[in-house]
Amino acid sequence: MPIRNGKKYLRDLDRTRREIWVGGRKVTGSVTEHPAFTGIAKSMAALYDMQSEPELVEEMTYTSPQSGERVGMSFLQPRKKKDLESRRRMIKRWADYSCGFLGRTPDYLNSDIMAMASAWKFFAKGGKEFGDNIRNYYSYVRENDLLMTHTLINPQANRSVSLSKQDDPFLAARIVETRREGIVVRGARMLATFPMADEIIVFPSTVIRSGTEDRPYAMAFAIPVSTKGLKFICRESFSHNSAYDHPLSSAFDEQDAVVVFDDVLVPRERIFLLEDPDRANMLHEATDAVVHMSHQVTIRDVAKTEFFLGLMSLIADTIGIDQFQHVQEKIAKTIMVLETMRSLLVAGEAEAAVNRWGIMTPEFRYLNVARNIYPRIYPGLKEVIQQLGASGLMSLPTEEDMKSDVRNYIDRYYVAKNTSAEERIRLFRLAWDAAGSSFGSRQELYERFFFGDPVRMASALFNWYDREPYRRKVRELLSRQGGKT
Template sequence: MPARTGAEFLDRLAAARTHVEIQGETLTGGVAEHPAFRNVVRSYAELFDMQHDPAYRDVLTYPSPLTGEPVATSFLMPRTPADLEKRRLAFKLWADRSLGMLGRTGDYLNSALMALASAADWFGQADSAFARNIAAYYEKVREEDLLCTHTLIPPQANRAVTGSQQAGGALMAHVVREDDNGVVVRGARMLATIGPFADELLVFPSTVLRGTPEDKPYSFAFAIPSDAPGLRYIAREPLDYGRTHFDHPLGSRFDESDAVVVFDDVHVPYERCFVLGDPELCNGFYTATSAVAHMTHQVLARTTAKTEYILGLVTLLTEAIGIGQFQHVQADLAEIITTLETLRAFGRAAEADAAVNSYG
């Protein structure tokens, strides 16, 4: 299936049975129609529709190397400076649609998967199967245009101890057993932004792990469907208060929702595992693969769009009430302008100074 439309995104979400707990209510489906999610879900659907708009599709898509059909540009493995530019232009188009307010649009983690798959051989250090798994998973997400979320950190009940010591080691998500077909995971992770309406959850390393036997159960990277049995999202209080777009132009459209993820003995098949029981590989997960560079490339484009919006808004405010002549106001405006130009300079330097890494 090529790049999805907004309707296709909504259809898949309607068929999902994702377990979401929000403000005392439990959902097992129907997320797209719930008041906490329906508006932001439709903002995401608009992004998918942009991929098919003649004004944007040449930037937002490229031909799949597998089928030749259009797939999202955020999956494009950059081999040339022109590829980097195309990726940045695609990031900026999507970011401009939300004024830079949507922080976890699909292009963010698509960029991570692109870099990880390009470095598939690195995953093969532990087992050649992991190299095949990451390459196959990247291809699946690209061809099906899936929307991914990811977990960032373990819950921090006590910051004075490591994750493996939190609540006697039971709090942080960890592998409790293996079988012939995969591993079983129990515990919690956070902070899965857009988790309640994402297609897939990427459970990636985040904190530095020590190379001790105690850290082995916490050393993994894998992906599972958001409605996998035993998986629960506990969403925070929504910032969409049901008001109109006119009254609440940001909260009524762009509240992405963050969630704690609870694994109640979730079974993860081996073919969806990329690292298992190897703290050293987990610690090099982002840097050794260049994933962090490509994720940050997207972040930079989005932050530039957000800063442009803030500068425009502040300029209109100063003009509307006639305070542009005051020096402290001018100083505040100058600070925003400086921030914006710094971001643009970072983006230009990142692309101008780019070099081919060991994975091409």
């Protein structure tokens, strides 16, 4: 089957019967017509449509070595540096569509599965069938152009004790029974962004380490979202109907859900790792999945920072504050952020090398820094919008106001330096959605946490980074000066 277009994605989304709860109600009808999902479903469909646009098809797809059909470029297993560039161009195209506000464009987890399947020998060391399973799964999602969501984290009940020591041993999803046809899983996981996927992958965390007592929790598998017993409990929807009032949240609220496994049967052929805490602990690093995901994430970070730089610049022009030095400094800092992120991306690709699995892999040193920096920088970008926008962010007539009798006052009193009231309001509504609304706040939380706890990610960087050459440098200086170290 070739790449999907938007129409096919929407049709598949409606046909797939998943158990999904929003606002206390189970979604029983069409998912694509539900107010929480209409906007995001349309956005995702637009991304899929790009794959078959004649002028983009070469950029967005490549020829499958298996079927000879066009398949999504983010499934490409890079062998050369130019393959990484092809991947980057495609990823950036999708990231630009949402200005980086969509975290779960399909390429994010396509990159994950691509890297995992390339490292199938890592899985095979835990059992030959696991190596076959991950390779077959990769081919299956690539050839059917399926969209995946994922869940890595266990419920936030009591973080001071391990999974097996929680009051309820079935709080976190774990194996409850092993059968000839597969394993039965009971418990919960948090959090799965974008539950309107076709498949859910359940992998160990990138940074949380399990001990041997956590064996029943140490697993990796993938199943269709329609699997019996699987339930998605969504947070409150931030999606709104009016694109005028909520330009971002009307289109890009990708939802986040807690996933409940109510005795879910996972077929044998969908299991990649089983009761193997040691292998689970090193999964993302050993396969280099974390590097390829960081590559995708850094490209999206660049797209998002470009958006913030554009937004700040337009706000400054619109209300005539661009000549003030502190405004210039704030915008200059954003230029520094953008060029830093871009440089890390360029450096990661420039120093890419073939990894032990035969895959051209960016240099992680740079991308590891990128993924650690951005969660710390992002809240500052949002803050600048609030600092520059000031009360303008609270002078936001709605679409209804614009159709009402007060419109003539709005046209007169909401004008800006060089723009009409209407243009100014549209810009400031966008700014509020990016930096102030529930959607904007969720974006901040997302950037802080989606790739893992920033504190433990920094700790991982601390432990991974080779600091010995720099210790030596200091020792050499001291010894040149006659001291002993």
